[in-house]
Amino acid sequence: MEGQVHPIDHPLVQHKLTLMRRKDCSTSNFRRLLQEISMLLAYEVTRDMPTTLHPIETPLAAMQAPLLDGKKIVLISILRAGSGILDGMLRILPSARVGHIGLYRDPKTLVAVEYYFKVPDHMTDRDVIVADPMLATGNSAIAAIQRIKNTRPRSLKVVCLLAAPEGIKAFHEHHPEIPIYTAAVDERLNEKGYILPGLGDAGDRLYGTK
Numbered sequence: 001m002e003g004q005v006h007p008i009d010h011p012l013v014q015h016k017l018t019l020m021r022r023k024d025c026s027t028s029n030f031r032r033l034l035q036e037i038s039m040l041l042a043y044e045v046t047r048d049m050p051t052t053l054h055p056i057e058t059p060l061a062a063m064q065a066p067l068l069d070g071k072k073i074v075l076i077s078i079l080r081a082g083s084g085i086l087d088g089m090l091r092i093l094p095s096a097r098v099g100h101i102g103l104y105r106d107p108k109t110l111v112a113v114e115y116y117f118k119v120p121d122h123m124t125d126r127d128v129i130v131a132d133p134m135l136a137t138g139n140s141a142i143a144a145i146q147r148i149k150n151t152r153p154r155s156l157k158v159v160c161l162l163a164a165p166e167g168i169k170a171f172h173e174h175h176p177e178i179p180i181y182t183a184a185v186d187e188r189l190n191e192k193g194y195i196l197p198g199l200g201d202a203g204d205r206l207y208g209t210k
């Protein structure tokens with residue numbers, strides 16, 4: 001299906017997101033909540049991952065039991081706020097491989113500029129989940145996905161916390177086949193490219209840099 005958006009409307013996700021949005025949420029609470037919410041997002045985003053049956057022995061009997069199919073999943077963090085999602089997802093997917101993409105938004109043009117790219121080997125056999133908390137203009141995610149597509153992974157998904165309608169539209173103009181999993185779709189962007197009502201700058205709130 002093209003242009004898929006999967007809002008994750010689970011009550012626990014919505015509750016934790018509301019706590020994170022509040023401007024008086026402390027850095028330590030924001031960090032903890034992002035980790036908790038990301039564990040729940042990991043659960044939803046992996047829901048359709050293929051499994052294959054393997055022979056095992058329980059203490060009582062032999063059986064065929066399902067295991068995730070193929071090579072280890074790759075989680076790719078779009079630096080720096082993506083690492084907050086990564087930390088939570090790794091608690092659910094502890095053997096996942098990890099990649100990083102460094103992109104910054106030029107404050108004048110809002111265009112994404114790459115400064116770092118490192119992903120695991122054998123990407124063609126791997127399912128990839130890209131973490132970017134704020135799909136705002138979509139520019140970072142568009143650039144990151146293009147770069148990752150060049151490694152030809154077996155599958156590719158984007159997971160974010162908040163998405164703006166403008167970002168979703170721009171993203172799907174470039175990558176219509178890539179599904180987006182998000183805890184909420186907010187109203188719009190402001191003139192500086194921030195999501196409204198949003199939660200502010202996710203990186204600053206996660207790392208306490210403002």
Ligand code: URA
Nearest residue numbers: 134136194195201202
């Ligand atoms: N990046 C953020 O951290 N917040 C926004 O609202 C938009 C982009």
